[in-house]
Amino acid sequence: MRHDHITSAKQLSREDIEAVLDRASEIAADPAAYADRHEGALLGLMFFEPSTRTKMSFSAAIKRLGGDIVDMGPVDSSSVQKGESLADTVRVVEGYADALVLRHPSEGSAQMASEFVDVPLINGGDGAGQHPTQTLLDLYTIRENAGLDDLTIGIMGDLKYGRTVHSLAYALTNFETRQHFISPESLKLPRNVRYDLHEQGSSIKEHTELAEILPSLDVLYVTRIQKERFPDESEYREVAGEYQIDAETLEAAQDSLTVMHPLPRVDEIAHDIDETEYATYFEQAHNGVPVRMALLDLLLGGEQ
Amino acid sequence: MRHDHITSAKQLSREDIEAVLDRASEIAADPAAYADRHEGALLGLMFFEPSTRTKMSFSAAIKRLGGDIVDMGPVDSSSVQKGESLADTVRVVEGYADALVLRHPSEGSAQMASEFVDVPLINGGDGAGQHPTQTLLDLYTIRENAGLDDLTIGIMGDLKYGRTVHSLAYALTNFETRQHFISPESLKLPRNVRYDLHEQGSSIKEHTELAEILPSLDVLYVTRIQKERFPDESEYREVAGEYQIDAETLEAAQDSLTVMHPLPRVDEIAHDIDETEYATYFEQAHNGVPVRMALLDLLLGGEQ
Amino acid sequence: MRHDHITSAKQLSREDIEAVLDRASEIAADPAAYADRHEGALLGLMFFEPSTRTKMSFSAAIKRLGGDIVDMGPVDSSSVQKGESLADTVRVVEGYADALVLRHPSEGSAQMASEFVDVPLINGGDGAGQHPTQTLLDLYTIRENAGLDDLTIGIMGDLKYGRTVHSLAYALTNFETRQHFISPESLKLPRNVRYDLHEQGSSIKEHTELAEILPSLDVLYVTRIQKERFPDESEYREVAGEYQIDAETLEAAQDSLTVMHPLPRVDEIAHDIDETEYATYFEQAHNGVPVRMALLDLLLGGEQ
Numbered sequence: 001m002r003h004d005h006i007t008s009a010k011q012l013s014r015e016d017i018e019a020v021l022d023r024a025s026e027i028a029a030d031p032a033a034y035a036d037r038h039e040g041a042l043l044g045l046m047f048f049e050p051s052t053r054t055k056m057s058f059s060a061a062i063k064r065l066g067g068d069i070v071d072m073g074p075v076d077s078s079s080v081q082k083g084e085s086l087a088d089t090v091r092v093v094e095g096y097a098d099a100l101v102l103r104h105p106s107e108g109s110a111q112m113a114s115e116f117v118d119v120p121l122i123n124g125g126d127g128a129g130q131h132p133t134q135t136l137l138d139l140y141t142i143r144e145n146a147g148l149d150d151l152t153i154g155i156m157g158d159l160k161y162g163r164t165v166h167s168l169a170y171a172l173t174n175f176e177t178r179q180h181f182i183s184p185e186s187l188k189l190p191r192n193v194r195y196d197l198h199e200q201g202s203s204i205k206e207h208t209e210l211a212e213i214l215p216s217l218d219v220l221y222v223t224r225i226q227k228e229r230f231p232d233e234s235e236y237r238e239v240a241g242e243y244q245i246d247a248e249t250l251e252a253a254q255d256s257l258t259v260m261h262p263l264p265r266v267d268e269i270a271h272d273i274d275e276t277e278y279a280t281y282f283e284q285a286h287n288g289v290p291v292r293m294a295l296l297d298l299l300l301g302g303e304q
Numbered sequence: 305m306r307h308d309h310i311t312s313a314k315q316l317s318r319e320d321i322e323a324v325l326d327r328a329s330e331i332a333a334d335p336a337a338y339a340d341r342h343e344g345a346l347l348g349l350m351f352f353e354p355s356t357r358t359k360m361s362f363s364a365a366i367k368r369l370g371g372d373i374v375d376m377g378p379v380d381s382s383s384v385q386k387g388e389s390l391a392d393t394v395r396v397v398e399g400y401a402d403a404l405v406l407r408h409p410s411e412g413s414a415q416m417a418s419e420f421v422d423v424p425l426i427n428g429g430d431g432a433g434q435h436p437t438q439t440l441l442d443l444y445t446i447r448e449n450a451g452l453d454d455l456t457i458g459i460m461g462d463l464k465y466g467r468t469v470h471s472l473a474y475a476l477t478n479f480e481t482r483q484h485f486i487s488p489e490s491l492k493l494p495r496n497v498r499y500d501l502h503e504q505g506s507s508i509k510e511h512t513e514l515a516e517i518l519p520s521l522d523v524l525y526v527t528r529i530q531k532e533r534f535p536d537e538s539e540y541r542e543v544a545g546e547y548q549i550d551a552e553t554l555e556a557a558q559d560s561l562t563v564m565h566p567l568p569r570v571d572e573i574a575h576d577i578d579e580t581e582y583a584t585y586f587e588q589a590h591n592g593v594p595v596r597m598a599l600l601d602l603l604l605g606g607e608q
Numbered sequence: 609m610r611h612d613h614i615t616s617a618k619q620l621s622r623e624d625i626e627a628v629l630d631r632a633s634e635i636a637a638d639p640a641a642y643a644d645r646h647e648g649a650l651l652g653l654m655f656f657e658p659s660t661r662t663k664m665s666f667s668a669a670i671k672r673l674g675g676d677i678v679d680m681g682p683v684d685s686s687s688v689q690k691g692e693s694l695a696d697t698v699r700v701v702e703g704y705a706d707a708l709v710l711r712h713p714s715e716g717s718a719q720m721a722s723e724f725v726d727v728p729l730i731n732g733g734d735g736a737g738q739h740p741t742q743t744l745l746d747l748y749t750i751r752e753n754a755g756l757d758d759l760t761i762g763i764m765g766d767l768k769y770g771r772t773v774h775s776l777a778y779a780l781t782n783f784e785t786r787q788h789f790i791s792p793e794s795l796k797l798p799r800n801v802r803y804d805l806h807e808q809g810s811s812i813k814e815h816t817e818l819a820e821i822l823p824s825l826d827v828l829y830v831t832r833i834q835k836e837r838f839p840d841e842s843e844y845r846e847v848a849g850e851y852q853i854d855a856e857t858l859e860a861a862q863d864s865l866t867v868m869h870p871l872p873r874v875d876e877i878a879h880d881i882d883e884t885e886y887a888t889y890f891e892q893a894h895n896g897v898p899v900r901m902a903l904l905d906l907l908l909g910g911e912q
Contacts, residue, residue, distance in 0.1 A: 056374050
C-alpha cells in the first residue's frame with residue numbers, strides 16, 4: 001500500500017485492491033496467525049452518524065488483530081455540540097489512537113480531515129461520497145465466490161443514489177468485467193457515473209428488466225429502493241415490486257449465481273432465498289472483518 | 305452444559321444450574337486462573353433496550369476472561385432504524401463475535417433469534433419474558449449466603465409483573481425450598497405461575513404481611529412496587545409503604561437473614577439497612593460477574 | 609500518592625503533583641515499558657454527562673497500560689432513569705471495575721460518591737466543581753514547555769465561570785509563578801477565588817487588556833467566552849472580540865511563548881496560529897493520555 005489514508009475507492013489501483021484482498025484471504029485462512037499482530041494498537045472510532053455494521057465490523061477487526069478501540073461515542077455527546085470544527089476534533093483524537101476511522105454525513109469530509117492528521121485515516125462513509133471499505137469487502141466477496149476476471153455482474157435497484165453501487169462499479173473497471181445495470185428509468189445510473197465507467201473502458205449495459213439478463217449473470221448485486229425517492233407510496237410499491245427477487249425468480253439463473261446485498265435489506269430479497277446456495281449477503285457482511293483486518297494490517301505496518 | 309443457547313431459566317436443570325454455580329465459585333476463589341482463559345474471544349452485545357448493569361456486568365465478565373466485546377450500541381443507531389428484521393441483524397452480528405448477548409423488549413425474541421445463529425446466544429432479558437443470568441446470579445447469591453437446600457425464602461413486592469421473581473421461584477423448585485410470597489392482593493403471583501410451581505411439587509405459601517413469616521426466613525428477596533401499577537398515587541403510597549423495610553422491621557428477623565434485591569431500588573429498602581450484615585444486594589449485583597464468567601466459560605468451551 | 613480517590617485538584621500537594629508529572633514524563637519517554645503494566649485492570653467509566661475528550665483520553669490511558677474499560681454508557685440508558693441514587697449506582701459499578709472515573713453535572717458529586725466505594729475513584733469533572741485531571745495535564749504541558757518555576761503566565765477569557773481556570777490557578781500556587789488574569793470586567797475572577805490565591809501567597813495581577821502584559825508572558829492560557837453569559841449577542845461580540853488572538857496579536861510576544869487552550873475552541877484562537885511554534889493546545893489535549901496513565905498507574909499500585 002502506498003497510501004497513508006484511505007478516503008476513496010477511486011484512489012485504489014488494481015494492485016492496491018489485490019494487496020488488500022490477498023491479505024484478507026491469508027487472514028481468513030489462518031486468523032490465529034494474526035491474533036497478536038497489532039497488540040496494543042488503538043483504533044479511534046469517530047462516527048458522526050450511526051452505522052451499526054461498519055462500526056462493529058471495524059471493532060471486531062482491530063480486536064481480532066490484538067488491538068482495541070477508542071470510541072468517540074454518539075455525536076450528541078461530542079464536542080461538536082460546542083461548535084468545534086471537524087479539523088480540530090480529528091487533531092485532538094489522533095492523539096488518542098494509532099489510526100482513525102471517520103464516518104461523517106458530509107461528502108468530502110474524510111478527505112478534508114485526512115489533511116490534518118498524521119495517523120492513517122480510513123473513510124467509513126461520508127454521506128453521498130465514498131465508503132471504500134464497503135467496496136473492498138464487496139470485491140473480496142465477488143472474488144471468493146465468482147472470481148474478479150471474466151465476470152458478468154448485474155447490479156440492480158437504486159442506481160441513482162446508491163453510493164455503494166457507484167464505488168463498486170468504478171472499482172470493477174480494474175478487472176475484466178461485464179457490468180449490467182438493472183433499474184427503473186427514474187433510478188438509472190447518473191450520467192456522470194456512466195461517463196466515468198466508459199472512460200475507464202468498461203463494458204456496461206443498462207436494463208429495466210432483470211429477466212433480460214439474469215441467465216448470464218455470475219453475480220447479482222441487489223440494493224434497496226427507498227420509499228423516500230418516490231412522490232407517493234403507490235408509485236413506490238409498483239416500481240419497487242419489479243425489483244424484488246424470490247426463489248422463483250432465480251429459477252432462471254445459473255446454479256452458481258452469487259446473490260449479494262449490502263444490507264440492511266427490507267424486502268428486495270425474499271426470505272425463501274436465505275437458505276439457498278445463492279444467498280451470499282450474510283457472508284458478504286461477515287467478510288467485512290477479514291477485509292478490514294487486512295486494510296488495518298497494511299496501514300499499521302504489517303510486513304508485506 | 306448441554307445447551308448451545310441460554311434463552312430461559314426454565315431450560316436449566318438442577319445439574320445445569322449447579323455446573324454454572326460451581327464454576328462461578330471456582331472463578332470467585334481464583335480469578336487469576338481465568339484471566340487469560342478466553343483470550344481473543346469476542347462477545348457481541350446487542351442491547352435493543354438500555355440496561356446498565358446487565359451490559360456492564362457482561363462486559364466485565366468477558367474481559368475478566370481475557371476476551372473483549374463488540375457492542376452494537378444504542379438502538380437508535382442501529383440498522384433496525386432502517387427496517388431490518390431481528391433475524392437479519394443477529395445473522396449479521398454473529399459474524400463479528402464468538403457469542404452473543406441479546407436484550408430485547410419483546411418476549412420470545414431471544415428464543416426466536418437463537419434459531420438463526422450458530423454462535424451461542426444468551427438472553428439478557430426479553431421484555432416480560434426471561435432473564436436467565438439474573439436468575440443464576442440470584443441462585444448463586446442464595447447458595448453462597450444461605451445454601452440452596454433446606455431453604456426458607458420470602459419473596460416480597462410486585463409478584464404479579466416481576467419477571468425476575470417468576471424465574472427465580474421456578475428455578476428454586478429444583479431445590480429443597482419453602483417459598484413464601486408476600487404482596488398486596490392486587491400484585492399476587494399470577495395464577496399460571498402458581499400453577500407451574502405447584503406442578504413442580506414446590507412448597508409455596510402466600511401472605512399479605514411480612515410480619516407473619518419474617519422470623520422463619522433465611523432469605524428475604526425484595527422487589528420494587530412500581531407506581532405505574534396503581535390507578536392513583538395515593539393508593540400506591542398506601543400499599544407500597546407496607547412492603548418497605550428498614551432496620552427496625554428486621555429486628556424480628558434471624559441474625560443470619562440475607563436481604564436481596566435485584567436493583568435498582570427506590571425506597572423498598574431503607575438506607576439504614578445498607579451497613580448491616582443483612583444487606584446482600586450490592587454483593588448480589590457484583591456476583592453477576594463471576595456467574596456470567598462461568599456461563600461464558602462453559603458456553604465458549606471451558607474444560608469441565 | 610497518599611490518596612485513594614482524586615476528587616479535587618486542591619487536595620494535591622506539590623509533592624503529589626510532581627509524582628504524577630514525573631511518572632507522566634517517564635511514560636511519555638518510554639510508553640512501551642508501560643504497555644502491559646496493568647494488564648487485566650478494568651476502569652469503570654461513569655459519564656453522567658457527555659465529554660468526548662475526557663472519556664476518550666481515559667479510555668486510551670487505561671488501554672495503553674494494558675487494561676480495559678467497562679462503560680456505563682450514556683445516562684439515558686442507565687438505571688438513573690429508574691430513580692436510582694448516585695450512591696447506589698457507584699456501589700454497584702465498583703463491583704465491575706478496579707477503579708472508577710465519574711463525570712457528573714452536580715458539584716460535589718465526586719466527593720460524595722467516593723465515600724461509598726472502596727476502589728479508587730477519579731473525578732472526571734463535576735459541573736461547576738473540580739476537574740483535577742484537566743489541571744494535571746495543564747501543569748504537565750506547562751512544565752514540559754516553560755517549566756513550573758519562575759513562570760509568568762497569563763490566563764485570559766472567562767475567568768468568572770471557568771472551572772478549569774480556577775483549578776489551574778490554585779494548583780500553580782504550589783510553584784514559583786506570577787499569574788496575570790486578563791478578562792472583561794464582567795468576567796473577572798470571583799472574589800472567593802482571588803481570596804484563595806492571595807491566601808496561598810500567590811502573586812496575581814488582573815488586567816482588562818492583553819497588550820499590557822503579553823510581552824512578559826511565558827505561557828498564555830486562553831479560554832472560551834460563552835455567548836450565554838451575555839444579555840444580548842451584540843454585547844457578546846464586542847466583548848469577546850477583544851479576547852481573541854491571531855498571529856498578528858502574537859507579534860508582541862516572546863518567541864518562546866506557549867499558547868494553551870483546554871479546547872474545544874470556537875474563535876478565541878485564530879487558525880493562523882495553529883501552524884506556529886506558539887500553538888500547544890493540541891499537544892496539551894494529547895498530554896491527557898500520559899498524565900492519566902500516570903495517575904492510574906499510581907492509584908492502581910504502580911511501583912514508585
